[in-house]
Amino acid sequence: MTKKRSLLLALIFASGLVACGEKPAPAPKAAEPAKSAxxxxxxxAEAPAITDTLKKIADTGVIKIGHRDASIPFxxxxxxxxxxxxxxxxxxxxxxxxxxxxxxxxxxxxxxxVTSQTRIPILTGGNIDVECGSTTNSVKRQEQVSFAPTYxxxxxxxxxxxxxxxxxxxxxxxxxVVFTTGTTNERAMKAYNDEKKLDINFIPSKDHAExxxxxxxxxxxxxxxxxxxxxxxxxxxxxxxxxxxxxxFLSDDPYAPMIRKGDPEFKxxxxxxxxxxxxxxxxxxxxxxxxxxxxxxKGINLNFPMSAGLKEAIKNPNDTGVGDCGKMKx
Amino acid sequence: MDFxxxxxxxxxxxxxxxxxxISGLKWTLLVSILGWIIAFSVGSLLGILRTAPVxxxxxxxxxxxxLFRNVPLLVQxxxxxxxxPEIVPKAVGDWLKTQMPMPEFSNAVLCLGFYTASxxxxxxxxxxxxxxxxxxxxxxxxxxxxxxxxxxxxxxMAYRIVIPPMTTEFLTIFKNSSVALTIGVLELTAQAxxxxxxxxxxxxxxxxxxxxxxxxTLTVTFSMRWLxxxxxxxxxxxxxxx
Numbered sequence: 001m002t003k004k005r006s007l008l009l010a011l012i013f014a015s016g017l018v019a020c021g022e023k024p025a026p027a028p029k030a031a032e033p034a035k036s037a038x039x040x041x042x043x044x045a046e047a048p049a050i051t052d053t054l055k056k057i058a059d060t061g062v063i064k065i066g067h068r069d070a071s072i073p074f075x076x077x078x079x080x081x082x083x084x085x086x087x088x089x090x091x092x093x094x095x096x097x098x099x100x101x102x103x104x105x106x107x108x109x110x111x112x113x114v115t116s117q118t119r120i121p122i123l124t125g126g127n128i129d130v131e132c133g134s135t136t137n138s139v140k141r142q143e144q145v146s147f148a149p150t151y152x153x154x155x156x157x158x159x160x161x162x163x164x165x166x167x168x169x170x171x172x173x174x175x176x177v178v179f180t181t182g183t184t185n186e187r188a189m190k191a192y193n194d195e196k197k198l199d200i201n202f203i204p205s206k207d208h209a210e211x212x213x214x215x216x217x218x219x220x221x222x223x224x225x226x227x228x229x230x231x232x233x234x235x236x237x238x239x240x241x242x243x244x245x246x247x248x249f250l251s252d253d254p255y256a257p258m259i260r261k262g263d264p265e266f267k268x269x270x271x272x273x274x275x276x277x278x279x280x281x282x283x284x285x286x287x288x289x290x291x292x293x294x295x296x297x298k299g300i301n302l303n304f305p306m307s308a309g310l311k312e313a314i315k316n317p318n319d320t321g322v323g324d325c326g327k328m329k330x
Numbered sequence: 331m332d333f334x335x336x337x338x339x340x341x342x343x344x345x346x347x348x349x350x351x352i353s354g355l356k357w358t359l360l361v362s363i364l365g366w367i368i369a370f371s372v373g374s375l376l377g378i379l380r381t382a383p384v385x386x387x388x389x390x391x392x393x394x395x396x397l398f399r400n401v402p403l404l405v406q407x408x409x410x411x412x413x414x415p416e417i418v419p420k421a422v423g424d425w426l427k428t429q430m431p432m433p434e435f436s437n438a439v440l441c442l443g444f445y446t447a448s449x450x451x452x453x454x455x456x457x458x459x460x461x462x463x464x465x466x467x468x469x470x471x472x473x474x475x476x477x478x479x480x481x482x483x484x485x486x487m488a489y490r491i492v493i494p495p496m497t498t499e500f501l502t503i504f505k506n507s508s509v510a511l512t513i514g515v516l517e518l519t520a521q522a523x524x525x526x527x528x529x530x531x532x533x534x535x536x537x538x539x540x541x542x543x544x545x546x547t548l549t550v551t552f553s554m555r556w557l558x559x560x561x562x563x564x565x566x567x568x569x570x571x572x
Binding site for chain 2: 143176182191194
Protein backbone atom coordinates (compact mmCIF):
# COMPACT_ATOMS: atom_id res chain seq x y z
CA MET A 1 0.00 0.00 0.00
CA THR A 2 2.66 2.48 1.05
CA LYS A 3 4.78 1.40 -1.87
CA LYS A 4 1.93 2.08 -4.26
CA ARG A 5 1.34 5.42 -2.70
CA SER A 6 4.97 6.48 -2.92
CA LEU A 7 5.07 5.39 -6.55
CA LEU A 8 2.05 7.56 -7.20
CA LEU A 9 3.70 10.46 -5.41
CA ALA A 10 6.82 10.03 -7.50
CA LEU A 11 4.72 10.10 -10.65
CA ILE A 12 2.89 13.21 -9.57
CA PHE A 13 6.19 14.84 -8.70
CA ALA A 14 7.65 13.90 -12.06
CA SER A 15 4.69 15.23 -14.01
CA GLY A 16 4.86 18.39 -11.93
CA LEU A 17 8.45 18.83 -13.05
CA VAL A 18 7.47 18.39 -16.67
CA ALA A 19 4.72 20.93 -16.26
CA CYS A 20 7.18 23.34 -14.71
CA GLY A 21 9.43 22.92 -17.71
CA GLU A 22 6.64 24.08 -19.96
CA LYS A 23 5.65 27.09 -17.98
CA PRO A 24 6.24 30.33 -19.79
CA ALA A 25 8.73 32.86 -18.57
CA PRO A 26 7.03 35.21 -16.11
CA ALA A 27 7.59 38.36 -18.16
CA PRO A 28 5.50 37.58 -21.25
CA LYS A 29 2.84 36.02 -19.05
CA ALA A 30 2.46 39.23 -17.09
CA ALA A 31 2.33 41.27 -20.26
CA GLU A 32 -0.19 39.02 -21.91
CA PRO A 33 -3.42 39.69 -20.01
CA ALA A 34 -3.04 43.46 -20.28
CA LYS A 35 -2.52 43.32 -24.00
CA SER A 36 -5.05 40.74 -25.00
CA ALA A 37 -7.70 41.66 -22.46
CA UNK A 38 -10.20 42.78 -25.07
CA UNK A 39 -9.79 40.17 -27.80
CA UNK A 40 -9.60 37.33 -25.28
CA UNK A 41 -13.20 36.09 -25.67
CA UNK A 42 -12.83 36.20 -29.41
CA UNK A 43 -9.64 34.16 -29.22
CA UNK A 44 -11.43 31.69 -27.01
CA ALA A 45 -14.23 31.31 -29.53
CA GLU A 46 -11.68 30.61 -32.19
CA ALA A 47 -9.78 28.17 -30.00
CA PRO A 48 -10.86 24.99 -31.78
CA ALA A 49 -9.62 26.42 -35.08
CA ILE A 50 -6.13 27.12 -33.71
CA THR A 51 -4.01 24.01 -33.95
CA ASP A 52 -2.19 22.61 -30.98
CA THR A 53 1.31 23.86 -31.70
CA LEU A 54 0.28 27.45 -32.38
CA LYS A 55 -1.98 27.43 -29.37
CA LYS A 56 0.78 25.96 -27.24
CA ILE A 57 3.19 28.66 -28.39
CA ALA A 58 0.59 31.35 -27.77
CA ASP A 59 -0.19 29.99 -24.30
CA THR A 60 3.39 29.55 -23.18
CA GLY A 61 4.86 32.53 -25.01
CA VAL A 62 7.79 30.38 -26.10
CA ILE A 63 8.63 28.65 -29.36
CA LYS A 64 11.07 25.82 -28.84
CA ILE A 65 13.50 24.97 -31.61
CA GLY A 66 15.42 21.72 -31.56
CA HIS A 67 19.06 22.06 -32.60
CA ARG A 68 21.99 19.69 -33.08
CA ASP A 69 25.52 20.09 -31.84
CA ALA A 70 27.57 18.84 -34.77
CA SER A 71 25.46 18.84 -37.94
CA ILE A 72 27.63 21.33 -39.80
CA PRO A 73 26.46 23.54 -41.48
CA PHE A 74 22.79 22.81 -40.79
CA UNK A 75 22.60 23.06 -37.06
CA UNK A 76 25.61 23.17 -34.79
CA UNK A 77 27.29 25.13 -32.05
CA UNK A 78 29.60 27.98 -32.99
CA UNK A 79 32.59 29.20 -31.02
CA UNK A 80 30.32 30.71 -28.35
CA UNK A 81 28.28 27.49 -27.99
CA UNK A 82 25.39 29.22 -29.75
CA UNK A 83 23.32 27.18 -32.22
CA UNK A 84 23.82 28.42 -35.77
CA UNK A 85 23.43 27.06 -39.28
CA UNK A 86 21.38 26.86 -42.44
CA UNK A 87 18.60 25.00 -40.64
CA UNK A 88 18.73 27.27 -37.62
CA UNK A 89 18.28 30.31 -39.89
CA UNK A 90 15.25 28.67 -41.48
CA UNK A 91 13.81 27.74 -38.08
CA UNK A 92 14.23 31.38 -37.01
CA UNK A 93 12.23 32.43 -40.09
CA UNK A 94 9.53 30.01 -38.99
CA UNK A 95 9.61 31.57 -35.52
CA UNK A 96 9.20 35.03 -37.09
CA UNK A 97 6.21 33.77 -39.06
CA UNK A 98 4.68 32.35 -35.88
CA UNK A 99 5.10 35.70 -34.11
CA UNK A 100 3.47 37.47 -37.04
CA UNK A 101 0.63 34.99 -37.26
CA UNK A 102 -0.12 35.13 -33.54
CA UNK A 103 0.55 38.85 -33.54
CA UNK A 104 2.81 38.48 -30.52
CA UNK A 105 6.24 39.90 -31.23
CA UNK A 106 7.37 39.16 -27.68
CA UNK A 107 7.31 35.38 -28.13
CA UNK A 108 10.61 34.01 -26.94
CA UNK A 109 12.73 31.64 -29.01
CA UNK A 110 14.26 28.86 -26.98
CA UNK A 111 16.84 26.42 -28.32
CA UNK A 112 16.76 22.84 -27.06
CA UNK A 113 19.62 20.46 -27.92
CA VAL A 114 18.55 17.15 -29.47
CA THR A 115 20.45 14.16 -30.86
CA SER A 116 19.72 11.79 -33.71
CA GLN A 117 18.19 9.49 -31.17
CA THR A 118 16.17 11.91 -29.09
CA ARG A 119 14.82 14.26 -31.76
CA ILE A 120 11.62 12.32 -32.51
CA PRO A 121 10.55 11.52 -28.91
CA ILE A 122 11.38 15.09 -27.82
CA LEU A 123 9.30 16.52 -30.66
CA THR A 124 6.32 14.23 -30.15
CA GLY A 125 6.60 14.76 -26.39
CA GLY A 126 6.19 18.50 -26.95
CA ASN A 127 9.50 19.71 -25.59
CA ILE A 128 10.38 21.17 -28.99
CA ASP A 129 7.97 22.54 -31.58
CA VAL A 130 10.13 22.26 -34.67
CA GLU A 131 13.52 20.80 -35.54
CA CYS A 132 15.65 22.18 -38.36
CA GLY A 133 18.69 19.99 -38.48
CA SER A 134 19.93 17.27 -40.72
CA THR A 135 16.80 15.15 -40.45
CA THR A 136 15.89 12.96 -43.39
CA ASN A 137 12.26 12.94 -44.39
CA SER A 138 11.45 9.23 -44.59
CA VAL A 139 8.19 7.36 -45.06
CA LYS A 140 9.03 5.38 -41.91
CA ARG A 141 9.39 8.55 -39.84
CA GLN A 142 6.18 9.96 -41.29
CA GLU A 143 4.37 7.39 -39.16
CA GLN A 144 5.50 9.45 -36.16
CA VAL A 145 6.07 12.99 -37.34
CA SER A 146 5.40 15.34 -40.20
CA PHE A 147 7.82 17.19 -42.47
CA ALA A 148 7.94 20.57 -44.16
CA PRO A 149 9.18 20.78 -47.77
CA THR A 150 12.67 19.43 -48.44
CA TYR A 151 15.40 22.03 -47.91
CA UNK A 152 18.44 19.96 -48.75
CA UNK A 153 19.12 16.83 -50.75
CA UNK A 154 21.93 14.45 -49.92
CA UNK A 155 22.63 10.73 -49.51
CA UNK A 156 24.75 8.17 -47.69
CA UNK A 157 28.45 7.83 -48.45
CA UNK A 158 31.36 6.83 -46.24
CA UNK A 159 34.39 8.69 -44.98
CA UNK A 160 37.66 6.77 -44.60
CA UNK A 161 41.30 7.58 -44.04
CA UNK A 162 43.26 7.84 -47.27
CA UNK A 163 45.88 5.56 -45.76
CA UNK A 164 43.30 2.79 -45.22
CA UNK A 165 43.28 2.00 -48.94
CA UNK A 166 39.51 1.52 -48.95
CA UNK A 167 38.07 2.34 -52.36
CA UNK A 168 34.47 1.19 -52.09
CA UNK A 169 31.86 -0.42 -49.88
CA UNK A 170 32.99 -3.95 -50.67
CA UNK A 171 36.45 -3.25 -49.20
CA UNK A 172 34.75 -3.01 -45.79
CA UNK A 173 34.46 -6.80 -45.57
CA UNK A 174 35.23 -7.90 -42.01
CA UNK A 175 36.24 -4.37 -40.97
CA UNK A 176 34.90 -2.18 -38.17
CA VAL A 177 32.42 0.55 -39.10
CA VAL A 178 31.10 3.18 -36.71
CA PHE A 179 27.62 4.66 -37.08
CA THR A 180 25.57 7.30 -35.30
CA THR A 181 22.61 5.59 -33.70
CA GLY A 182 19.17 6.47 -34.99
CA THR A 183 20.26 7.64 -38.44
CA THR A 184 18.97 6.55 -41.85
CA ASN A 185 22.61 5.91 -42.76
CA GLU A 186 22.79 3.21 -40.09
CA ARG A 187 19.89 1.44 -41.77
CA ALA A 188 21.34 1.87 -45.25
CA MET A 189 24.76 0.52 -44.23
CA LYS A 190 23.31 -2.42 -42.30
CA ALA A 191 20.98 -3.33 -45.14
CA TYR A 192 23.93 -3.26 -47.55
CA ASN A 193 25.98 -5.37 -45.14
CA ASP A 194 23.20 -7.96 -44.89
CA GLU A 195 22.66 -7.99 -48.63
CA LYS A 196 26.33 -8.37 -49.58
CA LYS A 197 27.24 -10.51 -46.51
CA LEU A 198 30.18 -8.24 -45.71
CA ASP A 199 30.36 -9.37 -42.09
CA ILE A 200 31.05 -5.82 -40.89
CA ASN A 201 31.66 -5.26 -37.20
CA PHE A 202 29.45 -2.29 -36.25
CA ILE A 203 30.03 0.02 -33.31
CA PRO A 204 27.32 2.49 -32.36
CA SER A 205 28.06 6.04 -31.28
CA LYS A 206 25.92 8.87 -30.03
CA ASP A 207 26.72 11.76 -32.36
CA HIS A 208 28.58 12.57 -35.56
CA ALA A 209 31.55 14.14 -33.79
CA GLU A 210 32.07 11.00 -31.72
CA UNK A 211 31.68 8.77 -34.78
CA UNK A 212 34.27 10.80 -36.63
CA UNK A 213 36.56 10.56 -33.60
CA UNK A 214 36.37 6.77 -33.89
CA UNK A 215 37.61 7.00 -37.50
CA UNK A 216 40.22 9.60 -36.56
CA UNK A 217 41.66 7.43 -33.77
CA UNK A 218 41.52 4.29 -35.89
CA UNK A 219 38.85 2.50 -33.85
CA UNK A 220 36.78 2.18 -36.99
CA UNK A 221 37.82 2.34 -40.63
CA UNK A 222 34.69 3.98 -41.99
CA UNK A 223 31.71 6.12 -41.00
CA UNK A 224 28.59 6.09 -43.20
CA UNK A 225 26.78 9.44 -43.16
CA UNK A 226 25.09 11.94 -45.46
CA UNK A 227 27.82 13.15 -47.79
CA UNK A 228 27.43 16.86 -46.97
CA UNK A 229 27.99 16.14 -43.27
CA UNK A 230 31.03 14.04 -44.15
CA UNK A 231 32.49 16.89 -46.20
CA UNK A 232 31.94 19.32 -43.34
CA UNK A 233 33.46 16.91 -40.78
CA UNK A 234 36.42 16.50 -43.10
CA UNK A 235 36.77 20.25 -43.55
CA UNK A 236 36.81 20.82 -39.80
CA UNK A 237 39.19 17.93 -39.03
CA UNK A 238 42.71 18.49 -37.76
CA UNK A 239 44.22 17.23 -41.03
CA UNK A 240 41.48 17.38 -43.70
CA UNK A 241 43.80 15.89 -46.31
CA UNK A 242 44.01 12.59 -44.41
CA UNK A 243 40.39 11.75 -45.21
CA UNK A 244 38.41 10.98 -48.29
CA UNK A 245 34.67 10.63 -48.87
CA UNK A 246 33.89 7.70 -51.17
CA UNK A 247 31.10 5.56 -52.62
CA UNK A 248 27.88 5.98 -54.56
CA PHE A 249 24.77 7.04 -52.68
CA LEU A 250 23.69 4.08 -50.53
CA SER A 251 20.48 5.95 -49.79
CA ASP A 252 18.73 9.21 -50.71
CA ASP A 253 18.33 11.67 -47.87
CA PRO A 254 16.05 14.67 -48.38
CA TYR A 255 16.34 16.96 -45.34
CA ALA A 256 13.36 18.89 -44.05
CA PRO A 257 12.23 20.72 -40.92
CA MET A 258 10.39 18.27 -38.70
CA ILE A 259 7.14 19.12 -36.94
CA ARG A 260 4.46 17.20 -35.04
CA LYS A 261 2.03 15.05 -36.95
CA GLY A 262 -1.65 15.89 -37.32
CA ASP A 263 -1.22 19.63 -37.01
CA PRO A 264 -2.34 20.98 -40.42
CA GLU A 265 -2.46 24.60 -39.31
CA PHE A 266 1.14 24.69 -38.14
CA LYS A 267 2.28 22.67 -41.16
CA UNK A 268 0.60 25.17 -43.46
CA UNK A 269 2.46 28.00 -41.77
CA UNK A 270 5.83 26.20 -41.99
CA UNK A 271 5.21 25.17 -45.61
CA UNK A 272 4.37 28.79 -46.36
CA UNK A 273 7.62 30.04 -44.85
CA UNK A 274 9.67 27.67 -46.99
CA UNK A 275 7.55 28.32 -50.07
CA UNK A 276 8.16 32.06 -49.74
CA UNK A 277 11.88 31.53 -49.27
CA UNK A 278 11.98 29.44 -52.43
CA UNK A 279 9.78 31.74 -54.52
CA UNK A 280 11.58 34.94 -53.56
CA UNK A 281 14.97 33.39 -54.23
CA UNK A 282 16.07 34.27 -50.70
CA UNK A 283 17.01 30.61 -50.29
CA UNK A 284 19.93 31.14 -52.69
CA UNK A 285 21.39 33.81 -50.42
CA UNK A 286 20.92 31.56 -47.41
CA UNK A 287 22.51 28.67 -49.28
CA UNK A 288 25.49 30.75 -50.33
CA UNK A 289 25.92 31.97 -46.75
CA UNK A 290 26.31 28.47 -45.32
CA UNK A 291 27.66 26.33 -48.16
CA UNK A 292 29.77 28.68 -50.26
CA UNK A 293 31.24 31.16 -47.77
CA UNK A 294 33.36 31.01 -44.67
CA UNK A 295 31.35 29.72 -41.73
CA UNK A 296 31.97 29.81 -37.98
CA UNK A 297 33.68 28.68 -35.83
CA LYS A 298 36.86 28.07 -37.83
CA GLY A 299 36.07 30.12 -40.92
CA ILE A 300 36.15 27.15 -43.26
CA ASN A 301 34.40 27.26 -46.62
CA LEU A 302 32.65 24.08 -47.66
CA ASN A 303 32.51 25.12 -51.34
CA PHE A 304 29.56 22.87 -51.92
CA PRO A 305 27.58 24.08 -54.94
CA MET A 306 23.84 23.50 -54.98
CA SER A 307 23.01 20.04 -56.32
CA ALA A 308 20.55 19.38 -59.12
CA GLY A 309 18.36 17.55 -56.61
CA LEU A 310 18.07 20.60 -54.38
CA LYS A 311 17.43 22.94 -57.32
CA GLU A 312 14.56 20.66 -58.30
CA ALA A 313 13.23 20.62 -54.70
CA ILE A 314 13.30 24.43 -54.64
CA LYS A 315 11.55 24.69 -57.99
CA ASN A 316 8.84 22.24 -56.93
CA PRO A 317 8.57 22.32 -53.13
CA ASN A 318 7.54 18.88 -51.89
CA ASP A 319 7.51 16.86 -48.70
CA THR A 320 7.94 13.43 -50.23
CA GLY A 321 9.83 11.12 -47.92
CA VAL A 322 12.39 8.52 -48.80
CA GLY A 323 10.96 5.00 -48.98
CA ASP A 324 11.70 2.02 -46.74
CA CYS A 325 14.36 0.80 -49.18
CA GLY A 326 16.37 3.98 -48.65
CA LYS A 327 15.64 5.33 -52.15
CA MET A 328 13.11 7.89 -53.32
CA LYS A 329 11.54 5.30 -55.61
CA UNK A 330 11.24 1.83 -54.13
CA MET B 331 0.58 -1.64 -24.72
CA ASP B 332 1.32 -3.98 -27.56
CA PHE B 333 4.30 -6.27 -27.24
CA UNK B 334 3.82 -8.13 -30.50
CA UNK B 335 6.71 -6.20 -32.03
CA UNK B 336 9.08 -8.42 -30.04
CA UNK B 337 8.14 -11.24 -32.35
CA UNK B 338 8.56 -9.23 -35.55
CA UNK B 339 11.59 -9.82 -37.76
CA UNK B 340 14.37 -7.47 -36.72
CA UNK B 341 15.72 -4.88 -39.15
CA UNK B 342 19.05 -6.61 -39.53
CA UNK B 343 20.80 -9.73 -38.31
CA UNK B 344 18.06 -12.19 -39.24
CA UNK B 345 16.25 -12.80 -35.92
CA UNK B 346 13.31 -11.08 -34.25
CA UNK B 347 13.47 -8.11 -31.89
CA UNK B 348 13.28 -10.46 -28.91
CA UNK B 349 16.69 -11.79 -29.98
CA UNK B 350 18.06 -8.26 -29.64
CA UNK B 351 16.69 -8.10 -26.10
CA ILE B 352 18.26 -11.45 -25.24
CA SER B 353 21.57 -10.43 -26.74
CA GLY B 354 21.43 -7.21 -24.72
CA LEU B 355 20.73 -9.19 -21.55
CA LYS B 356 23.69 -11.44 -22.30
CA TRP B 357 26.09 -8.49 -22.59
CA THR B 358 24.68 -6.83 -19.48
CA LEU B 359 25.29 -9.99 -17.49
CA LEU B 360 28.76 -10.56 -18.96
CA VAL B 361 29.95 -6.99 -18.41
CA SER B 362 28.56 -6.90 -14.87
CA ILE B 363 29.72 -10.32 -13.69
CA LEU B 364 33.23 -10.08 -15.15
CA GLY B 365 33.41 -6.52 -13.83
CA TRP B 366 32.36 -7.75 -10.41
CA ILE B 367 35.08 -10.43 -10.38
CA ILE B 368 37.68 -7.71 -10.95
CA ALA B 369 35.97 -5.37 -8.50
CA PHE B 370 35.76 -7.97 -5.74
CA SER B 371 39.34 -9.23 -6.02
CA VAL B 372 41.02 -5.86 -6.54
CA GLY B 373 38.69 -4.19 -4.05
CA SER B 374 39.37 -6.80 -1.35
CA LEU B 375 43.11 -6.41 -1.77
CA LEU B 376 42.86 -2.62 -1.62
CA GLY B 377 40.53 -2.74 1.38
CA ILE B 378 43.00 -4.88 3.29
CA LEU B 379 45.88 -2.62 2.28
CA ARG B 380 43.98 0.42 3.52
CA THR B 381 43.99 -1.08 7.04
CA ALA B 382 47.66 -2.11 6.88
CA PRO B 383 49.80 -0.83 9.76
CA VAL B 384 52.50 0.49 7.41
CA UNK B 385 52.11 3.69 5.43
CA UNK B 386 53.74 2.55 2.18
CA UNK B 387 50.99 -0.03 1.77
CA UNK B 388 48.19 2.22 2.99
CA UNK B 389 48.95 5.37 0.98
CA UNK B 390 48.85 3.90 -2.57
CA UNK B 391 45.60 2.10 -1.75
CA UNK B 392 44.10 5.33 -0.42
CA UNK B 393 45.18 7.25 -3.52
CA UNK B 394 43.63 4.58 -5.75
CA UNK B 395 40.33 4.66 -3.89
CA UNK B 396 40.08 8.44 -3.88
CA LEU B 397 40.98 8.66 -7.56
CA PHE B 398 38.58 6.04 -8.86
CA ARG B 399 35.77 6.85 -6.48
CA ASN B 400 35.75 10.57 -7.21
CA VAL B 401 35.84 10.59 -11.02
CA PRO B 402 32.41 10.05 -12.59
CA LEU B 403 32.00 6.60 -14.14
CA LEU B 404 31.03 8.06 -17.51
CA VAL B 405 34.24 10.08 -17.63
CA GLN B 406 36.27 7.01 -16.70
CA UNK B 407 34.58 5.07 -19.49
CA UNK B 408 35.67 7.70 -22.01
CA UNK B 409 39.19 7.85 -20.58
CA UNK B 410 39.67 4.10 -20.92
CA UNK B 411 38.21 4.02 -24.40
CA UNK B 412 39.37 7.22 -26.06
CA UNK B 413 42.28 8.59 -24.04
CA UNK B 414 44.35 5.62 -22.83
CA PRO B 415 45.07 4.23 -26.36
CA GLU B 416 46.39 7.65 -27.39
CA ILE B 417 48.81 8.15 -24.50
CA VAL B 418 50.41 4.70 -24.39
CA PRO B 419 53.13 3.86 -26.97
CA LYS B 420 51.71 3.75 -30.49
CA ALA B 421 52.09 0.01 -30.97
CA VAL B 422 50.19 -0.69 -27.74
CA GLY B 423 47.57 1.92 -28.66
CA ASP B 424 46.99 0.34 -32.06
CA TRP B 425 46.71 -3.05 -30.44
CA LEU B 426 44.15 -1.69 -27.97
CA LYS B 427 42.11 -0.14 -30.76
CA THR B 428 42.12 -2.82 -33.41
CA GLN B 429 43.72 -6.12 -32.36
CA MET B 430 42.30 -6.48 -28.87
CA PRO B 431 39.38 -8.91 -28.87
CA MET B 432 36.08 -7.05 -28.52
CA PRO B 433 37.66 -3.68 -27.59
CA GLU B 434 34.44 -2.00 -26.42
CA PHE B 435 33.47 -4.93 -24.24
CA SER B 436 36.93 -5.35 -22.70
CA ASN B 437 37.18 -1.64 -21.99
CA ALA B 438 33.78 -1.64 -20.33
CA VAL B 439 34.65 -4.62 -18.11
CA LEU B 440 37.97 -3.10 -17.02
CA CYS B 441 36.49 0.33 -16.40
CA LEU B 442 33.51 -0.95 -14.46
CA GLY B 443 35.68 -3.41 -12.53
CA PHE B 444 38.31 -0.88 -11.46
CA TYR B 445 35.70 1.75 -10.61
CA THR B 446 33.64 -0.64 -8.46
CA ALA B 447 36.84 -1.94 -6.85
CA SER B 448 37.29 1.42 -5.16
CA UNK B 449 33.82 1.12 -3.64
CA UNK B 450 34.31 -2.52 -2.63
CA UNK B 451 37.61 -1.53 -1.00
CA UNK B 452 35.79 0.94 1.23
CA UNK B 453 33.29 -1.73 2.30
CA UNK B 454 36.04 -4.21 3.11
CA UNK B 455 37.95 -1.57 5.04
CA UNK B 456 34.90 -0.62 7.08
CA UNK B 457 34.28 -4.32 7.80
CA UNK B 458 37.81 -4.84 9.06
CA UNK B 459 37.77 -1.65 11.10
CA UNK B 460 34.48 -2.54 12.72
CA UNK B 461 36.21 -5.50 14.40
CA UNK B 462 37.24 -4.85 18.01
CA UNK B 463 40.91 -3.90 18.29
CA UNK B 464 41.43 -6.56 20.90
CA UNK B 465 40.99 -9.33 18.34
CA UNK B 466 44.10 -8.30 16.41
CA UNK B 467 46.09 -7.92 19.63
CA UNK B 468 44.92 -11.29 20.92
CA UNK B 469 45.73 -13.04 17.64
CA UNK B 470 49.19 -11.50 17.50
CA UNK B 471 49.78 -12.36 21.17
CA UNK B 472 48.90 -15.96 20.41
CA UNK B 473 51.73 -16.03 17.91
CA UNK B 474 49.83 -15.61 14.62
CA UNK B 475 51.61 -13.49 12.03
CA UNK B 476 49.81 -10.41 10.70
CA UNK B 477 48.76 -12.15 7.44
CA UNK B 478 47.48 -15.09 9.49
CA UNK B 479 45.56 -12.70 11.72
CA UNK B 480 43.84 -11.25 8.65
CA UNK B 481 43.18 -14.65 7.10
CA UNK B 482 41.86 -16.49 10.16
CA UNK B 483 40.56 -13.81 12.52
CA UNK B 484 39.69 -10.50 10.88
CA UNK B 485 38.54 -11.26 7.35
CA UNK B 486 36.12 -14.15 8.06
CA MET B 487 34.03 -11.91 10.28
CA ALA B 488 34.60 -8.69 8.32
CA TYR B 489 33.22 -10.18 5.13
CA ARG B 490 30.14 -11.45 6.96
CA ILE B 491 29.52 -8.02 8.43
CA VAL B 492 29.67 -6.26 5.08
CA ILE B 493 27.41 -8.62 3.13
CA PRO B 494 24.49 -6.12 3.15
CA PRO B 495 26.46 -3.11 1.82
CA MET B 496 28.29 -5.45 -0.57
CA THR B 497 24.89 -6.51 -1.94
CA THR B 498 24.26 -2.87 -2.79
CA GLU B 499 27.55 -2.65 -4.68
CA PHE B 500 26.77 -5.85 -6.53
CA LEU B 501 23.35 -4.49 -7.54
CA THR B 502 24.87 -1.19 -8.55
CA ILE B 503 27.31 -2.82 -10.96
CA PHE B 504 24.41 -4.28 -12.96
CA LYS B 505 22.80 -0.88 -13.19
CA ASN B 506 26.10 0.91 -13.88
CA SER B 507 26.81 -1.52 -16.70
CA SER B 508 24.37 0.51 -18.81
CA VAL B 509 27.02 3.24 -19.00
CA ALA B 510 28.93 0.85 -21.29
CA LEU B 511 26.50 1.82 -24.06
CA THR B 512 28.32 5.14 -24.38
CA ILE B 513 31.37 3.36 -25.77
CA GLY B 514 29.31 1.12 -28.02
CA VAL B 515 28.57 -2.02 -26.01
CA LEU B 516 25.13 -3.19 -27.12
CA GLU B 517 23.92 -4.17 -23.67
CA LEU B 518 20.32 -4.17 -22.49
CA THR B 519 19.74 -0.41 -22.38
CA ALA B 520 21.50 0.13 -25.71
CA GLN B 521 19.39 -2.58 -27.31
CA ALA B 522 16.24 -1.09 -25.82
CA UNK B 523 17.16 2.28 -27.31
CA UNK B 524 17.97 0.68 -30.62
CA UNK B 525 14.69 -1.23 -30.71
CA UNK B 526 12.75 1.89 -29.80
CA UNK B 527 14.52 3.65 -32.67
CA UNK B 528 13.52 0.96 -35.15
CA UNK B 529 9.99 0.18 -33.95
CA UNK B 530 8.97 3.43 -32.19
CA UNK B 531 7.68 1.21 -29.36
CA UNK B 532 9.61 3.27 -26.82
CA UNK B 533 7.27 2.80 -23.91
CA UNK B 534 6.89 -0.95 -24.35
CA UNK B 535 10.55 -1.78 -24.87
CA UNK B 536 11.68 0.24 -21.87
CA UNK B 537 9.02 -1.51 -19.81
CA UNK B 538 10.56 -4.81 -20.89
CA UNK B 539 14.05 -3.56 -20.03
CA UNK B 540 12.89 -2.30 -16.63
CA UNK B 541 11.34 -5.65 -15.80
CA UNK B 542 14.51 -7.47 -16.80
CA UNK B 543 16.67 -5.17 -14.67
CA UNK B 544 14.29 -5.68 -11.76
CA UNK B 545 14.47 -9.46 -12.16
CA UNK B 546 18.27 -9.38 -12.22
CA THR B 547 18.53 -7.22 -9.14
CA LEU B 548 15.89 -9.20 -7.23
CA THR B 549 17.78 -12.40 -8.02
CA VAL B 550 20.96 -10.83 -6.70
CA THR B 551 19.21 -9.56 -3.57
CA PHE B 552 17.74 -12.95 -2.74
CA SER B 553 20.92 -14.88 -3.41
CA MET B 554 22.89 -12.50 -1.23
CA ARG B 555 20.30 -12.89 1.53
CA TRP B 556 20.63 -16.62 1.20
CA LEU B 557 24.42 -16.28 1.43
CA UNK B 558 24.06 -14.09 4.48
CA UNK B 559 21.94 -16.68 6.29
CA UNK B 560 24.12 -19.53 5.13
CA UNK B 561 27.33 -17.97 6.45
CA UNK B 562 25.79 -16.54 9.60
CA UNK B 563 27.69 -17.19 12.84
CA UNK B 564 25.07 -17.84 15.53
CA UNK B 565 25.02 -15.23 18.24
CA UNK B 566 27.24 -12.81 16.37
CA UNK B 567 26.51 -9.52 14.53
CA UNK B 568 23.54 -9.91 12.23
CA UNK B 569 22.92 -13.34 13.70
CA UNK B 570 19.46 -12.34 14.80
CA UNK B 571 18.34 -11.45 11.29
CA UNK B 572 16.01 -14.22 10.43
